[in-house]
Amino acid sequence: MTDTRLIGRLRQILSDVAPELDVAAIPDEADLRNDIGIDSMDFLNFVIGISKQLSVAIPEADYGKITTLAKCADYIGRSKTVAG
Amino acid sequence: MIDFRMPSLGADMEKGTVVEWLKKPGDAIARGDVVAVVETQKGAFEIEVFDAGVLREILVAVGNQAPVGAVLARIESIGAGVPVGAEVPPPAPPSPTRAPPVALKPPPAAPSGERLRISPAAARRALELGVDARGLRGTGPQGAITIADVEGAAPKPSEAPTPPRRGFDPSAMRQAIAAAMARSKREIPHYYLSLPIDMARSLEWMSAENARRDVEHRLLPAVLLLKASALALRQVPQLNGFWIDGAPRLSQAIHVGWAISLRGGGLMAPAIRDADRLSLDQAMAALRDLVTRARTARLRGSEMMDPTVTVTSLGERGAESVLGVIYPPQLAIVGFGAARPSPAVVEGRFAVRPLVHATLSGDHRASDGETGGRLLAAIDRLLQTPEAL
Numbered sequence: 001m002t003d004t005r006l007i008g009r010l011r012q013i014l015s016d017v018a019p020e021l022d023v024a025a026i027p028d029e030a031d032l033r034n035d036i037g038i039d040s041m042d043f044l045n046f047v048i049g050i051s052k053q054l055s056v057a058i059p060e061a062d063y064g065k066i067t068t069l070a071k072c073a074d075y076i077g078r079s080k081t082v083a084g
Numbered sequence: 085m086i087d088f089r090m091p092s093l094g095a096d097m098e099k100g101t102v103v104e105w106l107k108k109p110g111d112a113i114a115r116g117d118v119v120a121v122v123e124t125q126k127g128a129f130e131i132e133v134f135d136a137g138v139l140r141e142i143l144v145a146v147g148n149q150a151p152v153g154a155v156l157a158r159i160e161s162i163g164a165g166v167p168v169g170a171e172v173p174p175p176a177p178p179s180p181t182r183a184p185p186v187a188l189k190p191p192p193a194a195p196s197g198e199r200l201r202i203s204p205a206a207a208r209r210a211l212e213l214g215v216d217a218r219g220l221r222g223t224g225p226q227g228a229i230t231i232a233d234v235e236g237a238a239p240k241p242s243e244a245p246t247p248p249r250r251g252f253d254p255s256a257m258r259q260a261i262a263a264a265m266a267r268s269k270r271e272i273p274h275y276y277l278s279l280p281i282d283m284a285r286s287l288e289w290m291s292a293e294n295a296r297r298d299v300e301h302r303l304l305p306a307v308l309l310l311k312a313s314a315l316a317l318r319q320v321p322q323l324n325g326f327w328i329d330g331a332p333r334l335s336q337a338i339h340v341g342w343a344i345s346l347r348g349g350g351l352m353a354p355a356i357r358d359a360d361r362l363s364l365d366q367a368m369a370a371l372r373d374l375v376t377r378a379r380t381a382r383l384r385g386s387e388m389m390d391p392t393v394t395v396t397s398l399g400e401r402g403a404e405s406v407l408g409v410i411y412p413p414q415l416a417i418v419g420f421g422a423a424r425p426s427p428a429v430v431e432g433r434f435a436v437r438p439l440v441h442a443t444l445s446g447d448h449r450a451s452d453g454e455t456g457g458r459l460l461a462a463i464d465r466l467l468q469t470p471e472a473l
Contacts, residue, residue, distance in 0.1 A: 020347050020379060037347060039399050040304050041375050051299040060294045060302065 006073040013049035014069075017042050028070040050076065085140065088157040090150045091131060093124055093388035095412045096264035099151045100124045104203060107139045113159060120156065122385065125260035126352060127252040129385040137161045201228040210234045252381060257350035268412045272327070273448040276407050279460040281467055282430070283423050283438045289470040305423065306397050307368045309440075309463075311473045313395045313418050314338045314359035316462035322451045323416040323444075323459055324392050332415060332450040341391025341411065342371065344378045352378050353411060355390035364473055398422055405441035415450045418463070419443040 007028055015023040018038065032038040038046070043063070051057050056076050058066060066072040090100050104121040107113060118130040119139065137159040144156045202210070202217050203224070209231050210217040220237055222229035268274075286308050294302040317324045317338050325334035338360045341353035356362070356370045377383050394411050397420040404424065408417035421441040428437040442463055446456040466473060 018347070018379070033401060039345075040306065041372060044302060044304060045372070045376075048299050057299050060291060 003073050003077055006076060007069050009054065010050070010069050010072055010076075013053060014038075014046055016049060017045040026069065028073075029068050031067050032069070033067065056080065086135060086137060086159045086161045087155040088119065088133060088159050090122065090144075090152050090154045090156055091385050091389060092152045093122075093126070093129055093385050094260070094264065095267060096260040097124050097126075097152055098263075099149055101149045102144050102146055102156060103128060105142055105146060105157075109139055109141055111139045113137050113139055118384070125253070125256040126350075126388070127257075127381040127383075129383055129388060131385040133159065135159065135161055201226060203228065203230070206231045206234050252346065252348075252350060254349045257346070261351060264411060265409050268409050272410050272412060274410060274445045275448045275453055275456065276443065276445050277453060277456045277460055278405060278407075278441055278443040279457075279464060280426070280428075280439045281442050281464045282428060283440050283467065286467045286470040287423065287438055301365065303364060303368055304371075305400070307364055307371055308467065308470055308473060309397050309420050310340060310342065310356065310359060310371065310395060311362070311364060311367050312463045312466040313393075314340055314362075315466050315473070316459050317393060318360050319462045320455060320459040322455050323446060325415055325450075326392070326413040327415060327447055327450055328413055332447075335392040337392065339390040339392045341394040341414070342374060343394060343396035344375055346379060352383070352388070353391060353394045353396075354378060354383050354387040357390060393418070396420070405443055407443055408445045410445055410447055415447045416456070416459075417445045418459070419445070 011023045011026070014026070014032075015021065021036070026032075026036055030036055032046075033043065047058050047063070047066075050072075054076060056079050058075070062075070066075050093100070100122040101124075102120055103123045105119070106121070107117070107119045113119060113133055113136060115134055115136050116132050118132050120131045121128055122131050123129075139157060140160050141158045142156070143158070144150045144154065150156060201222055201224070206229050207217060210229075217229055217234060220229050220233050221227075223233055224230040283305070287305065290303050290305065290308065297303075321334055321336075322332070324338055325332060327333070337358060339355040339357045340359040342356050343351060343353045345351050354374055356367065356374060359367060359370075362370060374383075374387070391411070391414065393414055394408070394417040396406060396408055396417060398406055400422050402422050405421040406419035408419045410417050419442070421443075423438045423440045425436050426439040428435055428439060430437065442460050444456045444460055446453075
């Protein structure tokens, strides 16, 4: 199940990190690092943006679980559920 | 009286266009003030002076082009020091030519006969808001378009398009890189060395460190490579500096030009100043700031002029190694490939370790392979004790 509103917010965070990207054109299932050209600094800034705006701190060990916008939304959805 | 000259923001720059004066005649200038914005093939840069004084005369008006070394303005000095660009030998007498009209990249539309009067801040806002500034009536001095004019013309938030990307002209950037790299290969007899470095200790230390840090203070492997390279150059200073007038000129300060690739093509290597003296946290903050500003065209001219060496890291997903081309007139470029689990021999046994191929391209006029080899060995040693970086 994919939360389209959450994905929209993730797109906005990604756009803040990489304003020169056309984030609207990034497919939900695209690999941000391999397909979109997000580098490790952008990715860290993306994770920081998620922490600030969505109050979800993603441990480095879980970076492999948030490689696409869809996976990232699922991950955040689950951590919010667990957190109550 | 001090001549404020068009600075050389790299070996590839021949001329620049003044797109803004931030000071006017009679204004007091403090050391480090940005006085002008200059547009080059690599985008717009803020130009500072390193001297206190009073701006007396502007010789090259906004919108005009001038060669490197041309006097842009005269400053009456009230202190010792050197303005940016003063070290550049003056070439042929300045002959400013009329430049193409605007600093911002307008969308294709009706050609405009006269130059657009708009401040870079307003131009930036126009780009952000997706407003074609050329259609606007300016209410500022001499009809200049102000931020308020731009904002007044912007579509309401609900109908605002995605902000267009502020950036650079990829074909001009390509030309600039072509000129610098062709010069490098024409003039510099490169030698190349490489050394696989076991990153296990560094990466384990960093993972443990990051696990106990909050998100905003996490480190990246790049910062360890940066710091190790800078500290190694302290031990092997023969590779830090420039080749000028047929002789090496070594630099005491270690200003690492960090290669940053720009989306849409192109490359810059602005300076992380005194990288050997920064803590890892400071270096991380400097790196993040530099990457962000490089990609949003907000670098200072001095950051392009300062590097005494270049370091290029391909990141975790790139190629295994890079044999870099030296950025003239520098003496060396250090390269790092992607860290990959690879077979290695550790204490006489095969083991799988994360190896990074470190490389060095050195100017053979200034140093020999033996010296270069010592630099790579020093980087290796430093990365085995990451907690000491």
